[in-house]
Amino acid sequence: MPNSPKTTPSPSLDNALGKPRPGQARPPIDEHAGNGGELHQDIAEDGDHHDGAAHLTDNFGHRIADNQNSLRAGERGPTLLEDFILREKIFHFDHERIPERIVHARGSGAHGVFECTRAIPDLTKASIFQQKGASCPVFVRFSTVAGGAGSVDTPRDVRGFAVKLYTDSGNWDLVGNNIPVFFIQDAIKFPDLVHSVKMEADRGYPQAASAHDTFWDFVSLMPESMHMVMWAMSDRAIPRSLRMIEGFGVHTFRLVNAAGEGRFVKFHWKPVLGMASTTWDEAVKIAGADPDFHRRDLFEAIAAGDFPQWDMGVQVFDEAWAAKQPYDVLDATKLIPEEEIPVEIVGRMTLNRNVDNFFAETEQVAFMPTNVIPGIDFTNDPLLQGRLFSYLDTQKSRLGTANFHQIPINAPKCPFHNFQRDGMMQTLVPAGRANYEPNSLAEAGEDSGPRACPETGFTSFTANDERNDGSAKLRIRAELFADHYSQARLFYRSQTANEQAHIASAIVFELSKVQMAHVRIRVVARLRNIDEDLASRVAAGLAMDLPEKAEAARAPIDMKRSDALSIQKQATDTLKGRKVGILFAEGSDKASIDTLKAEIEGAGGTAFLVAPMIGPIRVKGGTLAADGQLAGSPSVLFDAVASILMPDAAEKLTRDGAAIQWFMDAFAHCKTIAHCKGTQVLLDKAHVSPDEGVVPIEDFLKAGTKRHWAREPKVRDLA
Ligand code: HDE
Numbered sequence: 001m002p003n004s005p006k007t008t009p010s011p012s013l014d015n016a017l018g019k020p021r022p023g024q025a026r027p028p029i030d031e032h033a034g035n036g037g038e039l040h041q042d043i044a045e046d047g048d049h050h051d052g053a054a055h056l057t058d059n060f061g062h063r064i065a066d067n068q069n070s071l072r073a074g075e076r077g078p079t080l081l082e083d084f085i086l087r088e089k090i091f092h093f094d095h096e097r098i099p100e101r102i103v104h105a106r107g108s109g110a111h112g113v114f115e116c117t118r119a120i121p122d123l124t125k126a127s128i129f130q131q132k133g134a135s136c137p138v139f140v141r142f143s144t145v146a147g148g149a150g151s152v153d154t155p156r157d158v159r160g161f162a163v164k165l166y167t168d169s170g171n172w173d174l175v176g177n178n179i180p181v182f183f184i185q186d187a188i189k190f191p192d193l194v195h196s197v198k199m200e201a202d203r204g205y206p207q208a209a210s211a212h213d214t215f216w217d218f219v220s221l222m223p224e225s226m227h228m229v230m231w232a233m234s235d236r237a238i239p240r241s242l243r244m245i246e247g248f249g250v251h252t253f254r255l256v257n258a259a260g261e262g263r264f265v266k267f268h269w270k271p272v273l274g275m276a277s278t279t280w281d282e283a284v285k286i287a288g289a290d291p292d293f294h295r296r297d298l299f300e301a302i303a304a305g306d307f308p309q310w311d312m313g314v315q316v317f318d319e320a321w322a323a324k325q326p327y328d329v330l331d332a333t334k335l336i337p338e339e340e341i342p343v344e345i346v347g348r349m350t351l352n353r354n355v356d357n358f359f360a361e362t363e364q365v366a367f368m369p370t371n372v373i374p375g376i377d378f379t380n381d382p383l384l385q386g387r388l389f390s391y392l393d394t395q396k397s398r399l400g401t402a403n404f405h406q407i408p409i410n411a412p413k414c415p416f417h418n419f420q421r422d423g424m425m426q427t428l429v430p431a432g433r434a435n436y437e438p439n440s441l442a443e444a445g446e447d448s449g450p451r452a453c454p455e456t457g458f459t460s461f462t463a464n465d466e467r468n469d470g471s472a473k474l475r476i477r478a479e480l481f482a483d484h485y486s487q488a489r490l491f492y493r494s495q496t497a498n499e500q501a502h503i504a505s506a507i508v509f510e511l512s513k514v515q516m517a518h519v520r521i522r523v524v525a526r527l528r529n530i531d532e533d534l535a536s537r538v539a540a541g542l543a544m545d546l547p548e549k550a551e552a553a554r555a556p557i558d559m560k561r562s563d564a565l566s567i568q569k570q571a572t573d574t575l576k577g578r579k580v581g582i583l584f585a586e587g588s589d590k591a592s593i594d595t596l597k598a599e600i601e602g603a604g605g606t607a608f609l610v611a612p613m614i615g616p617i618r619v620k621g622g623t624l625a626a627d628g629q630l631a632g633s634p635s636v637l638f639d640a641v642a643s644i645l646m647p648d649a650a651e652k653l654t655r656d657g658a659a660i661q662w663f664m665d666a667f668a669h670c671k672t673i674a675h676c677k678g679t680q681v682l683l684d685k686a687h688v689s690p691d692e693g694v695v696p697i698e699d700f701l702k703a704g705t706k707r708h709w710a711r712e713p714k715v716r717d718l719a
Contacts, residue, residue, distance in 0.1 A: 058084070058085055058088050058089075059088060059092070062085075064085055070083050070085075070086040071083035071085075071086065096359075098363070098364075098398055098399065098400065099397060099398050100148060100149040100398075101143075101149075101394075101398065102194065102394065103145050103146070103194055104143035104144070104145055104160045104162075105143070105147065105148050105149040105151075106143055106144045106147050106148065106149055106150070106151050106153070106208070107141045107142060107143035107144075107160065107362060108141070108142050108143075108153075108242065108294060108295040108298050108299070108362065109139060109140060109141040109142070109355055109358075109361055109362035109365060110139070110140055110298060110299075110302055110351040110353065110354055110355065111137065111138070111139055111351065111352070111353040111354075111355065111361075112137070112138045112139075112140065112307070112349055112350050112351035112352050112353065113135055113136070113137055113138060113349070113350055113352065114128070114135060114136055114137075114138045114163075114165050114312070114347055114348070114349045115133065115134070115135040115347060115348050115349075115350075116128055116129055116130075116131065116132055116133065116134045116135070116346065116347045117132060117311075117345060117346060117347050117348050118132060118344070118345065118346045118347075119131050119132045119134075120255075120314075120346055121257065121258070122257060123255045123257055123263060123265075123314075123316060124255040124256060124257055124375040124376065125256065125257055125258040125374055125375035126167075126169070126172075126255075126373055126374065126375030126376050127167055127168055127169045127373065127374075127375070128165065128167045128168075128169075128172070128347075128373075129346060129347075129375070136165055136166055136167045136168065136413075137165075137166045137413060138163055138164060138165050138166065138349055138351075139163075139164045139166075139361070139365060139409060140161070140162065140163050140164075140349075140351060141160065141162045141362060141365055141367070142159055142160060142161060142162075142242040142245075142294070142298070143159065143160035143162070144157045144158075144159060144160070144208060145157050145158045145159075145160060145197070146197045146198060146208050146209065146210065147207055147208025148207065148208070151207055151208040152208060152287040152291040152292075152293075153286075153287075153290075153291060153292055153293045153294035153295055154238065154278065154283040154284075154286045154287050154293055154294065155208040155209055155283070155287070156209070156210060156211070156232065156233075156237045156238055156280070156283070156506065156510075157208065157210070157232075157237055158177050158178065158179050158231075158232060158237060159177065159178040159179075159237075159239060159242065159245055160175075160176075160177055160178075161176045161177055161178050161245065161247035161248070161269060162174070162175045162176065162365075162367045163175075163176075163247070163269075163349070164365065164367060164371070166412060166413040166414075167373055167414070168413075168414050169373045169374060169414065169456075170371070170373050170412050170414060170416075171371045171373075171410075171412045172371055172372055172373045172376060173367045173368050173369060173370075173371035173372075174249050174267055175367045175368070175369050175387075175391070176247050176248050176249045176250055176267065176269075177247070177248060177250060178236060178239065178245040178246055178247055178248070179228060179231045179232070179236055179237075179248065179250075180231075180246075180248035180250060180266075180268075180335045181227050181228050181231065181250065181332060181333050181334060181335050181487070182228055182250055182332040182333060182383060183219065183222070183224075183225040183228045183229075183333070184222065184224060184225060184332075184333070184383065185224050185331055185332060185333055185382060185383060185477060185481050186382045186383060186386070186477065187382060187383050187385065187386015187387065187389075187390070188386065189222070190383075190386065190390075192218060193218060193222075193225075195214075196214045196215045196217065196218035196219075197210050197214075197215045197218075200212060200213070200214050201214075209513075210232065210510060211509065211510040211512075211513040211514075212513055212514065213514050213515055213516050213519060216510065216511065216514045216519050216520075216523055217514075217516065217519045219523075220519055220522040220523045220526060221522070223484035223485070223526060223529075223550070223552070223553070224333050224481070224484045225333070226484055226485060226488040226526055226527075226529075226530060227333050227334070227484070227485075227487045227488040227491060228333060229488070230488045230491045230492050230503060230530065231491060233502075233503045233506035233507050233510070234491075234495065234499060234502065234503050234506070234567075235277035235278075235279075235499060235502055235567055236277065236567065237506075238277055238278045238279070238280060238282075238283040239275075239276070239277055239278070239294075240276035240277055240278050240639070241273075241276065241294065241297050241298075241577065242294045242297065242298050242308075243271060243273050243297065243298060243301060243308035243577055244271050244273050244274060244275050244276040244577070245271060245275065246268065246269060246270060246271060246275060247268070247269030247310065248266070248267065248268055248269070249266060249267030249268075250332055251266075251332055251378075251379065251381045251383065251384040252264050252265070252266055252329045252330060252379050252381055253265050253266070253267065253372075253376060253377065253378065253379060253384075254376070254377040254378065254379055254461055255314075255316065255375065255376060255377075256374075256375055256376070256377050256461050257375070260461075262377065262461045262463065263316050263317065263318050264316070264317050264318065264319070264322060264329060264379065265314050265315065265316050265317075266314070266315040266335075266336055266341075267312065267313075267314060268312070268313040268314070268315070268343050269310040269311070269312055269313075269349070270310060270311045270313055270343070270345070271308070271309075271310050272308075272309040272310065272311065272348075273308065273309075273572075273574070273576055273577040274570070274571060274572030274574060275567045275570060275571070276567070276571070276578075276639075277567055278636075278669070279502075279668075279669050279670070280502070280505070280506060280509065281665075281668065281669065281716075282636045282665070282669045285634065285636045285665065286636045286637065289632075289633075289634045289636055289637055290637060293637070298351075299354055301577065302351060302352065302353065302354050303354060304606075306577065306606075307350050307351055307352045308350075308351050308577070309348055309349060309350045309351075310348070310349045311345045311347070311348050311349075312345070312346055312347040312348070312349060313343035313344060313345050313346065314343070314344055314346055315336055315338070315341040315342070315343055315344075316341070316344070317329075317336070317341050319467075321341075323467065326480070326483070326486065326557055326559070327480055327483060327486065327487065328478050328479075328480040328481055329379075330379055330380055330381045330382070330478070331381070331478075331480065331481045332381055332383040332384070333481075333484070333487070334487050335487060337490070337559070337560070337562040337564070337565075338562060338564040339560065339562050339563075339564065343564075360407075360408070360409065361409045364399060364404075364407050364409055364410070365409045365410060366391075366395040366398070366399060366404050366405075366407075366410050367391065368391040368392055368395070369384065369387045369388055369391055370388050370391065370392060372458070373458070374456065374457070374458050374459070377460060377461040380468065382477070400424065400425070401423060401424040401425040402423045402424070403423050403424065403425050403426050403427065406425075406426075406427050406428060417449070417450035418450060419434070419435050419436055419437060419449060419450075421435050431447075432446060432447045432449070433446060434446070434447055434448050434449030435449070437449060437451070480554075482553040482554040483553075483554040483556065483557075484529075484552065484553065484554070484556075485526075485529040485530055485552055485556035486556040486557045486558075486559055487559070488529075488530045488556075489529075489530050489531055489556055489558065489559070490559040490561065490562065490565070491565050492530055492531050492534055493531065493561055494561040494562045494563065494564075494565040494566055495565070495566050495568075496566055496568045496569060496709075498568060498709045498712060499566055499567065499568055500534070501537075501712075501718035501719065502718070503534070504534055504537040504538055504541065504718070504719035505541070505718045505719040507523070507527070507534075507538050507541075507719075508537075508538055508541030508542060508719045511523060511524075511538070511542055512541075512542065520542060520544065521544070521547045522547075522550070523538075524538055524539050524542070524544070524546065524547055525547040525548060525549060525550040526550045528546070528547075528549040528550065529549060529550060529552050529556055530556075537719045538719060540719065541719035568709065571706060571707075573704050573705075573706045574603075574604065574704075574705075575600060575603035575604050575605035575701075575704060575705055576603070576604035576605065577604070577605075578605045578606070578639040578640070578705040579605065579606045579607075579608055579637070579638050579639055580600050580605055580606070580607050580608065580638055580639065580640050580641065580642060580700075580705065581608050581610050581633065581635055581637065581638035581640075581641045581642070581662075582596060582597065582607055582608070582609050582610065582641070582642045582643070582644065583610045583611070583630070583641065583642070583643040583644070583645065583659075583662065583679075584609065584610075584611050584619065584624065584626070584643075584644050584645065585611055585612055585617070585645055585646070585649035585650075585652075585653065586617050586618055586619065586646075586649055587618070587619060587620055587646040587648070587649055588619045588620065588624075588644045588645055588646060588649065589619070589620045589621065589644060589676075590619045590620060590621035590622050590624055591620075591621055592644050592676070592697065593609070593619070593624065593644055596642055596644070596674075596697065596700060597609075599700065599701055600700075600701075603701060605639075605705065608627045608628060608633070608637075608638065609624070609625075609626045609627045609628070610626055610627070610628050610629075610630055610633045610662075611624075611626035611629070611630060612629070612630050612653070612656065612659075613626070613629065614626050614628070614629050620646075630656070630658050630659060630662065631658045634658070634661065634662060634665060635661075635662045635663070635665045635666040635669070635671070636665055636669065638666075638671070639671065639705040640666075640671050640672035640673075640674070640700075640703070640704070640705040641662065641663075641666045641671060641672070641673055641674070642673075642674040642675065642697060642700055643663075643673070643674070643675045643676065643679040643682070643697075644675075644676050644678075644679075644697060645676065645678045645679045645682070646678050647677075647678040647681065649678070650678050650679050650680070650681050650682045651681055653682055654681055654682055654685045659682060660682070660685055660686045661686075662686075663682060663683055663686035663688050664686045664687065664688070666688075667686065667687070667688045667694075667711070667715060668715045668716065669707070670693065670707040670708045670709055670711050670712055670715075671693065671705075671707065671708070672693045672694075672695065672700070672703040672704060672705060672706075672708070673688060673693065673694045673695070674695050674696065674697045674699065674700035674703060675694070675695075675696070675697060676696075676697050689714070691708065691710070691711050691714075692708060692710070693708030693711060
């Protein structure tokens with residue numbers, strides 16, 4: 001037997017051979033074991049290795065003796081085709097990727113549970129809502145829309161909020177977003193919308209950004225998109241955390257009770273941690289500091305037992321109410337103000353388990369709006385109707401087989417039986433001859449298979465729209481769909497002055513990236529229908545003349561403002577789920593750091609220690625290790641910052657760009673800065689001037705992690 005080359009194991013190989021985590025396959029003990037005899041001594045006779053690790057095998061169960069060297073003809077000779085172990089391994093690797101989602105490619109998922117907190121049998125016969133306390137497992141996938149699977153987490157974008165509820169009457173997929181309205185009214189425009197926002201077709205950029213010509217060209221030609229554009233340019237599109245976003249089913253759905261009565265419904269998810277956003281400058285910097293910011297935040301919170309939760313709410317109304325509104329409830333570019341129809345809380349969702357395997361679960365999960373359960377039904381919303389086709393169709397091209405429902409993450413957790421058979425990658429082994437019906441196999445003593453159940457099975461709500469006589473086939477939209485501006489105005493005018501400035505600035509930023517001047521003009525002409533002040537601010541920000549107002553297909557009306565649409569008006573002042581960066585260095589007072597840390601954790605927050613070196617370094621009262629090095633832990637990663645430094649250490653840090661930037665950014669992003677006297681020299685260098693958010697270290701809890709928006713005009717020239 002030829003000798004295996006005896007090389008020094010590389011550091012990465014050392015890692016590969018280190019202690020496996022539970023459930024992880026690991027290589028044999030001797031990484032150079034070309035010699036089966038030697039290896040054998042380390043292996044228990046039949047079962048696992050002595051240390052409990054399973055034997056490495058190929059995909060057909062053959063044990064592998066050497067996972068480091070391929071089979072060669074001689075020490076320096078060519079590799080042999082006969083090496084089935086090498087060939088299988090490379091073959092499988094070559095086929096690891098599946099097509100990424102056309103939209104929503106970048107996503108993060110988690111498992112959890114949904115519990116009904118208020119039974120609503122009068123409204124729906126859906127099994128999950130029959131009894132308070134009824135519960136079912138869920139899987140949630142959050143996503144950005146425009147970027148590819150490997151893009152960053154914090155672009156300005158809509159967030160997908162897709163929930164799969166594994167109920168005892170089948171899977172219910174509520175495939176929503178963090179914005180309650182959509183860009184378009186009719187599914188036929190979706191490919192155009194998506195093409196326009198994705199990277200431009202000839203140049204292949206920009207990635208994960210709406211700030212480019214084709215997107216703004218398209219939306220400026222589609223006035224119905226103006227309402228969603230307002231949301232996308234607001235702080236909703238740059239969330240602080242996936243744990244702090246709202247979710248919406250977007251479309252009007254239908255609830256149907258046991259008596260067969262139907263009512264319209266809009267679904268909502270309200271984050272228990274409250275909503276919070278970043279600033280644009282911060283979002284951009286986070287993209288560099290931690291491209292996985294949201295994914296990491298979700299994973300770490302769940303791993304730490306800090307389980308994110310959302311309340312599920314419903315807005316329920318009937319046809320008569322809908323008929324009186326100045327908008328059409330079947331139009332997905334419109335919302336129903338909470339002040340008009342309150343959001344009633346009916347359940348709570350808790351995400352309590354990270355995925356074991358990203359690909360198997362988060363990548364392979366297949367959501368479909370067609371997954372509804374008896375008691376929940378569709379409406380004629382033309383956007384929803386298109387989705388009912390699209391999602392089943394897309395799964396076949398992503399997952400490659402009509403049997404994608406058998407993948408564990410997609411399979412229902414209640415029994416399912418039917419006569420569908422075979423197909424690529426069939427993993428079920430149905431016994432017997434019953435693969436058709438009707439049949440009389442029972443008369444021969446054989447299993448005759450499942451039967452339809454008229455009483456409990458899904459039946460479609462028949463009277464789906466009283467206002468539609470259904471007689472004519474038309475490519476047409478109902479009259480009220482032509483009101484494109486009233487709700488865009490409602491959204492804009494319901495924001496705080498600071499949020500309005502953010503929207504105006506976001507539009508200026510995006511349009512400044514648009515090279516076609518006529519597109520910029522067209523957008524501003526449309527903004528005049530939303531709000532003249534907004535249009536003027538954007539025009540001023542672009543240094544252009546105010547263009548003539550665009551013609552509106554239907555004159556906008558003024559609706560009563562809705563505080564529920566503003567993040568800042570609803571902001572909760574809490575440390576729960578928030579992360580505070582504490583800067584220290586050699587000589588810092590350990591007792592003060594410990595006290596502050598305990599205070600933060602006592603209030604439900606997380607403290608993250610930052611130092612110029614990761615340490616442990618010498619501090620007053622002992623040694624202390626940092627959680628992160630200063631250069632790799634910029635303040636954009638925290639909700640608030642604190643600093644405990646000896647004057648000489650602070651003096652030294654005035655010559656460190658990362659330290660100065662730490663404070664400059666925290667200040668510019670309107671965060672609380674709690675500091676000791678020693679830090680002052682560094683604050684001066686970073687131009688941090690006193691205000692209600694710059695506080696002595698003892699007052700940290702009082703200042704909290706809310707943003708000090710009143711500071712913003714001092715640090716940023718907003719449109
Ligand atoms: Fe989707 N959408 N969509 N969409 N969508 C997809 O399905 C589509 C729409 C949403 O985490 C795709 O599995 C059409 C509205 C989310 O896996 C695809 C139309 C809303 C996700 C598809 C819409 C959404 C998707 C891509 C217009 C908010 C990610 C791969 C009629 C209510 C789900 C896939 C996940 C994904 C089609 C409009 C939300 C191509 C045709 C409106 C959260 O099938």
